[in-house]
Amino acid sequence: MIKLFHIFMLVLHFMHHSSSDDSVKSDCVVSPPPCTKSKYRSYDGTCNNLKKPLLGSSNTPYRRLLPANYGDGISSPPLSKSGQPLPLARYISTTVYPDIPLKDPIWTLNTMQWGQIITHDLALLKTTGSDTCCANDNSTKDEKCWPITIPPLDIMSLVSNTKCMSFLRTDTDRDGKCVEGNQPAEQINSVNHFLDLSIVYGISDESHKQLRENKGGRLIVEQRNDQDWPPHDPTNPTCLGKEKKEACYLAGDTRVNQNTQLTLLQVILLREHNRIADVLFKLNPHWDDETIFQEARKILIAQHQHISYYEMLHIFLGKKELVKEKIIYETEGFVNDYDENVDPAVLNEHSHAAFRYFHSLIAGHLKLVLESRLSFSKVRLSSWLNRPSILEEENNFDDLSRGLATQSEYLADAFHTSEITQFLFRGNNTFGKDLKATDIQRNRDHGLARYNDYREYCGLKRAKTFWDLLGSMSPLVVFKLSKIYKNVDDIDLSVGGSLENHAKPAMVGTTFLCIIKKQFYRTRVGDRFWFENGGETGFTLDQLKEIRKSSISRLLCDNSHNVKLMQPRGFEKISLINLPTSCNNLPAVNLTLWKDPVP
Incomplete structure (x- = not known):
């Protein structure tokens, strides 16, 4: 039923002029999908909100904090205040974002990479x-x-x-003939807008079925060298022309093969699902395949949400800020603040400007690390894009897993490795694509309002001249912007926001901090199935306490082949207060609490 509905449904864009009440217009649909009472989420995100069943579902538009700024008011790329084209995106990239490899002294590459897991879980452009x-x-x-x-x-x-x-422009609701006249175009999110591991489980009833083993609640795997790997995907465009021995994986997300460490974490999550399912099967042999699968899925999503919000997010935004804004709570009990009036949909400004700031954290070379924590080799990022077979060579999976928790990420700044600004997806060519130029072009493609508009929206003083930016940016940065743009009101959000001084202890400036906070508040509070909510969709209090023992370190330990040591805080570099210890010493979720008391 849901499949037929999604094939024929039409999507209406949403005008969102204020974040105070997250009010939106109704979907452009014939009728909402029928919702049945269930303690498990749908795959496409429908029926999370029982009053508005399409809210947050896949193939619906992103939302905006400020009205679109298209050149023609409808869909064409924006122009400068003088009516001329804006400065070239590639010119801005090479001028403002050079390759100066400054390493973060505290946080590991794990932090950056888990950030991409979150990004892929929440959003996928449709082109x-x-x-x-x-x-x-x-x-x-x-x-x-x-x-x-x-x-x-x-x-x-x-x-x-x-x-x-x-560069392909993103599909919008106008392409689907959902809106007519002069209504501004709104881009479509191909995946649902919830933090629910759609990257593992798929985005629809149909897509998830091809991932199921249909036995013991497990996902399909292929065994090689005594390890479980995702199945081969001959239909993925990145796999075309590749032999089966050249690994090209099938997962819930089509981007699974994109880069080495992303694929590694996707494999970790796949293995964790099956590990949980195997334990649940032994505890409850009377459960059928579907019950085991859904319970294992529910537990893994909860671990993902806990790690994302309570272990990783404070690194980007600062813990006090998260508690103050009620994005996280300091409690051992339930939270139970789900609000059906909060729209969980992904903000265009967050997904295509603010959160992309963290592309600066990407390291151009990935270290292979032994159990002794000595690095003996490294892998060039651009040489293995869309080529995950490197993970299956010798002990690479374990060595790269340790590398994630050992190697520094790069600092959050204006500097980007050439691996993503000169050689991205280069294949056999001398050069490839430029991710930063792509980010700027995508900002314009989506008609995001100007940096100055968001600056004012987020509580900073609106700049009348370039030199009014000095309180937020360094003199050198302001000078560069004055030479690139003709008017301070021409500055792109993805550019201006990325050059602000950090609002410490956050790793972003005031404007991006404002946008990202709004996103992660609505992602949590607008999710009826959030893991900290009690009731039928949640856990018992004892089970919730176990979920809160989850950590990125334990996840790597339990699902690598031969990793025996890991520091307790895997997003944080090894130090005298964060020394590697036996994996058995790390807190683990006690799954016996899921034993059915009445077989």
Whole structure:
């Protein structure tokens, strides 16, 4: 029923001018899907909100904090205040975001990588068209293609005569003919908007079925070298032309093969589901496959939510700020503050500007680390994009797992590794794509309001001249912006927000902190199935206390092949107060509390 509904449903864009009440207009649909009472979530996010069954479901629009800023007021890319095109995204990338590898002294690469797990769980752009839409003359007939122009004196142009990079505009509700007239276009999120591990379980009833073993509540795996791996996916575009021996995995998310450490964590989560399912099967042999599967899924989602909010998020935003804004609570009991009037949908500004700031944390080379914590080799990031087979070579999975918890992430700053600004997805070519230029172009593609608008929205004084930014940015940064943009009101959100001085102890400036806080509040409070809520959809209090023992360190220990030691706080670097210890010494979730008292 849900499948048929989603095939024929039409989606209405939502105008959101204020974050105070998160009010939105109704969906453009014939009728909402029928909702049956269940203690388990749907895969597509429908019926999480029983009053508004489509709220937060897949294939619905992102929301906005401020109205769109399209050039024509409807869908065309924005223009400068003078009516001229904005500065080239690639020029801004190479001018403002150089490769200066400054390492974070406290936090590990685990932190950055778990951030991508959260990002992929919450959002996926929907694009249609050819990804090779960039011709040498920088022209195309594809209306979805909006190439990123390479300046004449750019190193890509000088060395390889590259004129542009492919860029496809995101699909919107106007493409689906849901809105007419002059209503501004709203981009579509292909996955549901909840933090529910859709990257593991799929985004629909149909997609999740191909992941199920249909026995013992397990997900399908393939065994090689005494280890479990995701099944091969011959239909994934990144797998086309690859032999089965060249690993290309099937998971709940099509981006599973994108980069080595992302894939590693996806494998960890897959194995953790099956580990939990195996224990539940032994505890409750009378349970059928579906019950075991759903209970294991519910537990793993809860672990994911706990690790994300209580172990990782404070690193980005600061713990006091999270408690103050009621994003997390300091309690041993239930939280129970679900609000059906809070829209959980992902904010366009968060997903396509603010949270992308953390691309600066990416390291260009990944360390392989022994049990002694000595690094003996490293892997170049761009050499193994969409090539996860490296994980199955020798002891690489364990060595890279230790590397995640040992290697420093890069500092949250304006500097980006060349692996993502010059060589991203390069394949056999000299150069690849530029992630920072792509972020700026995507900001414009989505018609996000100007940085100055969000600056004012988030409580900072609106800048009338470039020099009014000095309280928020360094003099050098302000000088660069004044040379790139003609008017202070032209500055893109993804640029201005990324250059603000940090609002310590947060790792972001005031504007991005404001946006990200709003997102993670609505993600939690707008989720009826949030793990800290009691009642039929939740856990018993004793079970909840066990869930709160979850940690990234224990997750790596339990699902690697031969990792025996791990520091208690896996997002934090090893130190005298965070020394590696036996995995058996780390707190673990006691699953015996899920034993059915009445077989």
